[in-house]
Amino acid sequence: MAVSKWFWIGSRQPLLRQLSDWLGGPPSKEPLSSAAAGSVVVLDVRAGGEACAALPSGHVFGAVRALKSRPGVAVYVVVDSDDAVGPEIARFCLADGSLRFDAVTGSLDTEGVDVAGAATSAARSRGAAVDTLLARVEAELRNSTRGDSPLQRLLQFEREDSLLNRLQDPETGLFDGPYATLKLDEEWKRAVRFHQPLSLLLVDLGAGVAELSASERRGLLAEAAGVFLNECRDIDVLARFAPSVFLFLLPGTGRGGAEVVASRILASLRQKFGGIAGIAPAGGLTTVPATGVADRRTFLAVTEACLRRAQAGGAGGLCTTLQ
Numbered sequence: 471m472a473v474s475k476w477f478w479i480g481s482r483q484p485l486l487r488q489l490s491d492w493l494g495g496p497p498s499k500e501p502l503s504s505a506a507a508g509s510v511v512v513l514d515v516r517a518g519g520e521a522c523a524a525l526p527s528g529h530v531f532g533a534v535r536a537l538k539s540r541p542g543v544a545v546y547v548v549v550d551s552d553d554a555v556g557p558e559i560a561r562f563c564l565a566d567g568s569l570r571f572d573a574v575t576g577s578l579d580t581e582g583v584d585v586a587g588a589a590t591s592a593a594r595s596r597g598a599a600v601d602t603l604l605a606r607v608e609a610e611l612r613n614s615t616r617g618d619s620p621l622q623r624l625l626q627f628e629r630e631d632s633l634l635n636r637l638q639d640p641e642t643g644l645f646d647g648p649y650a651t652l653k654l655d656e657e658w659k660r661a662v663r664f665h666q667p668l669s670l671l672l673v674d675l676g677a678g679v680a681e682l683s684a685s686e687r688r689g690l691l692a693e694a695a696g697v698f699l700n701e702c703r704d705i706d707v708l709a710r711f712a713p714s715v716f717l718f719l720l721p722g723t724g725r726g727g728a729e730v731v732a733s734r735i736l737a738s739l740r741q742k743f744g745g746i747a748g749i750a751p752a753g754g755l756t757t758v759p760a761t762g763v764a765d766r767r768t769f770l771a772v773t774e775a776c777l778r779r780a781q782a783g784g785a786g787g788l789c790t791t792l793q
Contacts, residue, residue, distance in 0.1 A: 507542025678748015
């Protein structure tokens with residue numbers, strides 16, 4: 471059985487010799503990143519060290535999923551002959567198949583495995599099927615006199631001003647106060663239901679924001695938003711809650727982790743804006759579950775009280791419920 475190009479990740483030389491004989495030649499010397507449609511990748515579950523370092527995820531089974539995201543690439547996993555779990559994991563990770571290798575006899579069981587056929591099928595099915603579907607859809611849209619198909623509606627909605635755009639603060643690009651209020655209610659309910667920590671951080675840039683000219687204010691707010699986005703995760707909620715106050719919801723984040731994030735944000739803001747009069751970043755932080763915080767309104771009220779205390783200078787710019 472010969473394939474046009476195949477890649478090998480492993481270190482067992484007896485296994486490599488068996489695979490080279492079976493696949494019609496030695497593996498490609500190109501980097502694994504060059505594997506494209508029609509290529510075959512064979513991964514040995516015993517691969518480790520430098521061999522695993524070349525994998526997209528650093529692990530054989532994790533690499534299977536990453537490789538299968540490439541159109542037309544066939545992926546096989548070599549397992550030991552007495553491994554009852556490996557083939558199931560390989561199948562779960564979307565591998566095209568598994569091969570059994572007996573380390574004692576040095577034999578490779580390839581019965582019923584058509585690697586070349588799998589590579590050809592994968593290369594053809596991904597491209598041809600999608601091209602055919604797109605051509606058919608485009609033809610139907612051209613010939614249709616109706617404007618109510620799901621695809622046409624989707625295209626229409628994309629051209630219109632999206633809901634998320636209407637919920638954004640125009641000066642920072644972050645969400646606005648009303649949306650933050652809705653998310654606070656949503657994240658509070660999720661934290662209570664699943665017994666997970668939730669941290670709420672309020673950051674005030676200082677009264678000097680209102681005294682800046684329009685262009686200076688936009689520049690400062692844009693830089694501040696960049697700091698916030700750089701320090702937060704995709705799942706965190708960031709919003710401009712008042713002219714100089716920003717709200718951060720940190721799902722699944724306990725007090726220790728939230729304090730680290732808050733301290734980094736405040737330090738970055740002070741470094742950027744330390745020379746501007748009236749810009750004195752301060753933060754108030756509350757993490758639930760916490761004694762005395764029984765609902766989301768109390769959650770916000772306690773955090774605001776912490777912010778006011780921090781602004782008074784009693785906590786070095788950041789105040790938490792424990793201080």
